[in-house]
Amino acid sequence: MKNLLETIHNRLNLNQNNLLTIDLFDEFLKENGIAISDTRIKPLRTYIKNATEFISLQPKMDALYTGTNEQFVQRLLEKQLIIPEFSFFRDHITEISKEVQSNCNGKVADYIPELKNIDPNQFAVSICTVDGQVFNFGDHETDFCLQSTAKPINYAIALESQGETYVHKHIGREPSGKRFNEVTLNDQGLPHNPLINAGGMMCCALIEPESSSSLRLDTITKVWQQLTRRKPLVYDSAVYKSEKLTAHRNYALAHLMKEVEAFPTDTDLEETVDLYIKTCSLKVNTANLASAAAVIANGGICPFTHKHIFSNTTIKDCLTMMSFCGMYDFSGEFAFKVGIPAKSGVSGAVMLIIPNLMGITIWSPNLDSFGNSVRGVEFAHKLTERFNFHNFDSLIGNCPKINPRIRKKVSKVKETID
Amino acid sequence: MKNLLETIHNRLNLNQNNLLTIDLFDEFLKENGIAISDTRIKPLRTYIKNATEFISLQPKMDALYTGTNEQFVQRLLEKQLIIPEFSFFRDHITEISKEVQSNCNGKVADYIPELKNIDPNQFAVSICTVDGQVFNFGDHETDFCLQSTAKPINYAIALESQGETYVHKHIGREPSGKRFNEVTLNDQGLPHNPLINAGGMMCCALIEPESSSSLRLDTITKVWQQLTRRKPLVYDSAVYKSEKLTAHRNYALAHLMKEVEAFPTDTDLEETVDLYIKTCSLKVNTANLASAAAVIANGGICPFTHKHIFSNTTIKDCLTMMSFCGMYDFSGEFAFKVGIPAKSGVSGAVMLIIPNLMGITIWSPNLDSFGNSVRGVEFAHKLTERFNFHNFDSLIGNCPKINPRIRKKVSKVKETID
């Protein structure tokens, strides 16, 4: 740890007494997008804070900061986090967010009565990189329901527990090319893909089918707690009840799937629809959802805890589906112009995944005619116009967009992605 | 150039006299996938060859190798090419190629009489990386017609000359979800996308519409010459004639587009169909087509000449279309399981693009029921099972597949993509 302290001393700004104050350290963290509550630096920060307003960097103090993620701190100090110039990046995102905020088009989803009463002006943007660098804008502490943004995670849970082959014996994997309100299955009598309602219900049917109803919800909730590091994470019972009463389309699809024997035998229709609606009603804020999105961007590994939540295969399948079918009937156009795997929900949430880089969540209740958040879609367009985040932007020369993965003004340094 | 010579001396195997022979140099080139005819090392190689069987590395000889791409040679010597362990990679590809070669399923396309008589056992694989590292297997010097593999390039040429907005006023950009033999346009009365026949003809209609028929073909041929560095590059007149006589589906589509006024005003139907069929009949071998594919993988820049042939925007649009619609009705499944932008043609060619990494071309005339080369599809599957080439494979940990972008056994070294 001696080296680490030396590096801190060498790299960070010090006060006139050549000492590191907690204020200077916190400023450094902020500059790099690291939350002061980040567990990876917590013992170190406590040490610095408690060093009676300054530190003199005595090696004998080593014992105090056991628990710090040394490797992470080293990379942080060496400006080797995935977004090396985080404040520069943050300024761009803030600018885009403000531009998007002025767009008041669209209207709040009205098909679920309980969603109608929401304040349409609310707006939040949250970012979390694969190195746990975070940024929040606007109402990022306000809760909303996941709605369809629950689908990729339900799909991932089903994949992890049942395997790709079994899951896709019950769900297709192609865009449907069907209008929103058409109630059909594909040529094999299966939901077209896991990200439309029929597929979402099927995923629920595949999660611990032998367990009791409450245990199954528990399993799903626990994954969300790992993804968001939020506890407790619960569903909104008013929205759940409201949605259940008006869930005619979902019941239509579920009965249709029963009819054509798309479900595994013994699937309880009522219980499946119920579980599905409960997962749609789970409450999160954009910071939580960005955190979950970062896990997907990071190949299934939590950036903060380094826990393996999903395998590479699961993430690969999940991102493929999101890139094809995540934005309802706008998915094709979104894939062309924006080129970022995404999933939106009628609560106004949009989750964007820049693989190997970051997760982004936008939340704003006003929806366009496709059912996607107006501001969410505009944000995504502006993002991809400015940064080389399109799935097929060239990463090796010839792309005029900003590449935030490399250090500014230090053009000779190799861009790295690990 | 002194440094370069020193590096050569330090890095390469020398003979017992501590000297570098041309044999040793050529072996080194081969090991790294660099052709001995590669212009980037030609003067250097000539110098080494002519140094009466050996070189003693005299600085005064510098003048002799003017024209060598010094930066490239430096990276080559430092094992920093995009596939640092090329012979290891080549062994894997050879293994896959041999496995695939034993698959004799499928049958040769019979709808164009002239294609029927081809020997179905022919098989070739060619690879070209963004650093110009090449690999060839089988009948890579045998010519075949581009057929639908011409479409992405026709699309790219149209984009470059007319701009994305104008091109997509005349062509849609979503998968069609329609069976092969259905003759329809999308809801706006346009071809669904540039990679199906209707869209392919529309691209031809958008290329230099004001020019004469022969000049337009000339323009297209010249782009192919740049992409493949093959001269002359001509169309197969027997196939062209045969195809023209039986092109009822294409005429049906062209008349339909005329009917609904999908074409720009003044488009000559007959001339458009003719130009389209001629581009389908252009003759190349897999080595040529891999070279063209490498340009797309490299963001539009030729790996050998560093000439900018297509812009980032063009490449982005082209890859998006290839990832959605390149493999006929198998495109959705291919995107899910293989996850590599691709285009196949009924001649049996399949072009795969691993963005930022390499282009791959497989050619084998036997087709499956979708019209894709049986061996081409199997090759792609095996490739993506072994290497992390799926569009959504994680590049940062958690992926159990081989990542040929990093040096073997030198795990501490950072993986780089530039």
Added chain:
Amino acid sequence: MKNLLETIHNRLNLNQNNLLTIDLFDEFLKENGIAISDTRIKPLRTYIKNATEFISLQPKMDALYTGTNEQFVQRLLEKQLIIPEFSFFRDHITEISKEVQSNCNGKVADYIPELKNIDPNQFAVSICTVDGQVFNFGDHETDFCLQSTAKPINYAIALESQGETYVHKHIGREPSGKRFNEVTLNDQGLPHNPLINAGGMMCCALIEPESSSSLRLDTITKVWQQLTRRKPLVYDSAVYKSEKLTAHRNYALAHLMKEVEAFPTDTDLEETVDLYIKTCSLKVNTANLASAAAVIANGGICPFTHKHIFSNTTIKDCLTMMSFCGMYDFSGEFAFKVGIPAKSGVSGAVMLIIPNLMGITIWSPNLDSFGNSVRGVEFAHKLTERFNFHNFDSLIGNCPKINPRIRKKVSKVKETID
């Protein structure tokens, strides 16, 4: 009535004593297809029967046969019933029935468990003309459930009570062109027509919506009692229960219609589906159903009681729908080759209407791949090959088929249709 008795004396066969016995009278009735229980001749027959084995035709007995439909008897005696040569016609129908009976193809519907256990060899044919001439063959006293043959009547009841305009604000009136198991509505979000399941449920929703569930069923049952003159007429509770448990497709459709607001406001989904399934489970035999069919053939008027049950408009709409959509996906082909308005049900019943002439019912449980009774369809084909019953067979010369509306061998006599 004097004339009538004289006519009887002149027209009928008498015994050697020049007297009319009841046996001779019954033989005459049978020859003309008139049941001995027919109320229109009942008092007359009782008189003849009670005349101590013979009648001497005393005018003073007149009072005894009050209640006889004199006009009908007159036409009967003058060979002016709609099928003047009924025994000739009956022989043909018997021949066809026997031919058809030998066809053992198809299989019993298995999607409703309770229907599976039926004896597939059962077979019945019943005919009832617009003049109440009847013919029965086979198991015509065995009950079966109406299933979809209930639909034209539910439609007619809805039309009578709500009017064509209102009914068709909630139901379309075109063939669907959709496969059996596709769950869709038309472009206006309505059932395609009243004869498919969605339309059948909608008709139920439109019948006395303000009444209680049991009163609504009562209303429908009463119409069936009038049509069939069978009392009581009840539903099969075992089939009803079995069908309700497996009615996923119907629930899917009902929820879908709720979702798109196809139903009138306040429609109770559960009650509607329930009423629909109960009407499908009503039990009749072929003689009953032929009687109902004869009412439709007779412009809505009961041939026996002359009661106006449905208006001309209702009958016109009903027959139009039957001619377009009555035989599931086989409707188009049936309309072309057979050309008779019809409706089949999965219980194996087929109801045929020859407008202005007769109703015919065939029942045989084995179904073809379209869900139509195999023998029912074959019967219809053979019928239309032999008689000029196709909707567009010429009635004025040039048609080589038998026209049973005219007297045999009495070619000079004008053919009449009243």
Added chain:
Amino acid sequence: MKNLLETIHNRLNLNQNNLLTIDLFDEFLKENGIAISDTRIKPLRTYIKNATEFISLQPKMDALYTGTNEQFVQRLLEKQLIIPEFSFFRDHITEISKEVQSNCNGKVADYIPELKNIDPNQFAVSICTVDGQVFNFGDHETDFCLQSTAKPINYAIALESQGETYVHKHIGREPSGKRFNEVTLNDQGLPHNPLINAGGMMCCALIEPESSSSLRLDTITKVWQQLTRRKPLVYDSAVYKSEKLTAHRNYALAHLMKEVEAFPTDTDLEETVDLYIKTCSLKVNTANLASAAAVIANGGICPFTHKHIFSNTTIKDCLTMMSFCGMYDFSGEFAFKVGIPAKSGVSGAVMLIIPNLMGITIWSPNLDSFGNSVRGVEFAHKLTERFNFHNFDSLIGNCPKINPRIRKKVSKVKETID
């Protein structure tokens, strides 16, 4: 003939001298809808005319009127023609015609340049009964092109020469359910039916395929001459040329049919399209077309010459198709509300067939959005509201509409249809 003359004397109005003048006779003819040029009464009329202004009905003059259709004259005199009260009927039709004439909605077809310049106010109605009673209103002597009204006749000619089985190996027989501008074939790769463009071309391909191009047109023209008794009957070369230049949709369909091998082998695509367009360009007036329609109404027999032009089977198939598919995408609604087999053409012609009764032709160039003549469709609606002409109107009581088949004020008389 003695009887006939006596009947004339007894039935017709005579002048004050108790004699029959030619004026009185002509008035009688007109009252019954019989043209003074009708060949069936020509010799008789000539006799009456030449009898120095009057006739005294001398039996010895018999020889003079040889050639008169005596049976027809008998029925005419006995008020037994199919419309016994023709002037009453004519008054109704005149009233409807005048109402319809005030409707100036719609617009002239513009897709064939030559059709654009027509005067949209033109309007004609012609009727011809199965007894050759005729009525004309408006511009009934103005020629127009058959366009799609040629299709039922082309279909009939193909049926007569090749047989139903062969014809329907190449053409389907169900409504397409497809929008006008969709270019598709049915599931078997055949035109959906003979009354859409693809089917129309196929019918042409099936008519004397082995003959020369001009002989084939000759064959078709000769049938039209028999149907209309008009000679010569020729095509409009300006319309033909104009249509040929813009026939992209037809070429698209023809190439598509070539592609899927829907045509009989050896079918010459260019010649087929050419023949098809020529038949569309044949010139007639409404009186001609009503005459042709009357042949179809009369089971294929010409009312005037009693020549058998088409068989009952051909007429049955033809009427079935017309009742399902004759009015483009409005066919379903037309079948429901109007219920009369019909065919319209973009020239503004509508041909209606009341089987066993009459043919009616309306011509007015303004079209609605379906491509049907606005006035033609309105006329059909008004006609069916007033008369019991709907295919499924009850003919035996219970229908409140006018039945022109029966004698007015003579309600006791049986309604007859022969």
